[in-house]
Amino acid sequence: MTIIIKFFALGRELVGANELHVDLPEKASVHDALERLQTEHPKLAQLPSFLVALNAEYAERNATLKNGDELAIIPPVSGG
């Protein structure tokens, strides 16, 4: 299956892309996707912390992914 991973702010600059399409085995979790990401984009470790959103909602890292999901890496927010 393929998921889309979106990046914003410092995360986007570290990865050098707004989004990536990533192939993962069926029933992979958010955690699995993050492991893959950190292997392929070690610079992401420079983010002091981040949350994840699955299909535009904050999600836990043990959440199961399905084909077509949109996973977003959310660096510490600073709106307002």
Add this chain to the structure above:
Amino acid sequence: MIDVQLSESPLDTAAIIASVQDERCGAVDVFIGTVRNQTKGKAVQRLEYEVYAPMALKVMREICAEAEERWNTIAIAAHHRYGVIETGDIAVVVSVSTPHRADAFAACQYIIDTLKERVPIWKKEFFDDGEVWVMPHA
């Protein structure tokens, strides 16, 4: 009534305030967030706001709904700008109308405080000698 918006063009504070006014209300509270010209003594040239739009709108709506549930509000508007914003410009406006003023103050403060913690919007400060993503909650 809940109205949340993201805008690349300047926010019209008067129009936002007018949009929440209602004859049942005795109070309208408004918070206007503006861009400071310095951070820790260092001159800021401008800001750039980046937004994850579909999620930001969803989370802003959730926060306003939480305020609506907790206090006796009639109408709530929360508008946030994105893109390049110059110092002195308005970045965010929250306006709440309520029958009595205590609810207006409390709901307005809850919305802006929670927005800053939870809504996926990021600001980058540009200085003379560089630029930095602001991370107050890192």
